[in-house]
Amino acid sequence: MKALLYYGNKDIRLEEIEKPKPKSNEVLVKVKYTSLCATDIEEWQYGPLWIQTTTSNPLSGKKAPLVMGHEISGVVDSVGDINYQNLIGTRVVINNVLTCGKCYWCQSGHHAVCPSMAVAGLSADGGLQEYMVWPIKNIIPVPDSISDEEISLLEPATIAVHAVRKSGIKPGDIAVVVGCGTVGLLTLQTLMAAGAIVIAVDIKQKKLNLAKKFGATNIFKVEKNISSLYKQILSITNNIGPDYVFETAGAEESPELSVNIARRGGTIILVGIYSQKPMFDFNQIVSLEKKVIGSVAAENNDMKHAVNLVSKGTIKLKPLITETIKLSNVIEDGFKKMLDGDKEIFRIIVKPD
Ligand SMILES: [Zn+2]
Ligand SMILES: [Zn+2]
The missing domain is CATH 3.90.180.10 (Medium-chain alcohol dehydrogenases, catalytic domain)
Incomplete structure (x- = not known):
């Protein structure tokens, strides 16, 4: 064979x-x-x-x-x-x-x-x-x-289920998903299933359009002027910022972007795997008491949850x-x-x- x-x-x-x-x-x-x-x-x-x-x-x-x-x-x-x-x-x-x-x-x-x-x-x-x-x-x-x-x-869906479960997100919480590739869009759908309000961020409009179809309340294309992205996200979150940011892009710049987007005291879940060493200002985490959680692979029950969510049509x-x-x-x-x-x-x- x-x-x-x-x-x-x-x-x-x-x-x-x-x-x-x-x-x-x-x-x-x-x-x-x-x-x-x-x-x-x-x-x-x-x-x-x-x-x-x-x-x-x-x-x-x-x-x-x-x-x-x-x-x-x-x-x-x-x-x-x-x-x-x-x-x-x-x-x-x-x-x-x-x-x-x-x-x-x-x-x-x-x-x-x-x-x-x-x-x-x-x-x-x-x-x-x-x-x-x-x-x-x-x-x-x-x-x-x-x-x-x-x-x-179902395996990438399991990665998303694991990340969302690890985050401890609750219904009504606001989450931003950075990166709308396969894992990003699966994370978005899993977050929706958990009752979260989801905002999507990516560099490609077509991927963002699919995020909108899957139920993202707002979509933002990352342009050169990053500060306008921060302002826009702040303005739709009562000038507080999102409770959670899920980083799924794995790009060199995306962890820093994700940490900056999260509200004071908010949580960043890193799901991407980085081929380069990302750089960011750790004082953002220290002085604003943000939490950073790594998420990799899955626990034994995560895949069973993914099978259930997909079989019910909750995750497409x-x-x-x-x-x-x-x-x-x-x-x-x-x-x-x-x-x-x-x-x-x-x-x-x-x-x-
Ligand atoms: Zn994989
Ligand atoms: Zn062991």
Whole structure:
């Protein structure tokens, strides 16, 4: 079968490999779609960042070369233990985060920062292959109301659910979402579901228009004159400013922008991953008593919440699927298009066969 393997910086190879066999605690999943994410491109362009090349992950036993892809939709093809035969044919989303369950953080319910964590496509073989094996306890059945294509976007939806849950936002609170890419627009929809009033900020009008469609009360295009953006946001928040700012853009300037937008005593949730070191004035945090929270990956229940919100139609994934491509064209039709700043691209999804 075909698989796309990460070897190192700008070195990704399509190879013919042997179909994996599930162990007794695992299933073999026929991959339906795997969605491409900025993290994948960063590994290709600037990496290795998350993918280990020298030491194997303690949970998966894997290091590069490994199969990429961490946003995965599939169907159970076979099982390692006959007792789980009833799972065959079940449509599933891969809960891509494996944690040890034994460390200080796992024991205190903070799985997202388990030091042994293995993630499909980054520290374990992922979904850019025709079949993959994965532990039974980390597959989540998905109802028919969610299509195979949409299932591959449940992982970024989970990132949004995790960030919103961590923030502790309450109904009626005002939130600004900085960055209206896939994760930004999923965060926006999750915030709406939590009863928040949401304002969207981006550099692209088309993305802002979609934010408006999803229910943003106000949209603002970031122009060179940043101070006018601050003034406008202040004027629609009774000159107080928003309670929460969710930074999902991951750009060098966006953390500073987000900290400045938040009201005195407000909270900034950083969801973006930064390829450069952002600079900002820490005195903004100290003197105005602002709180900054980091949010990465997810806890075990976040993905189940995402499945529920999407199955009820509260979070819409379809408008975020831009294109479907073949496994053999990931770099040409996927990465290169995603890197083209002029294109309005959300998720490009890959059909592995
Ligand atoms: Zn991702
Ligand atoms: Zn752990």
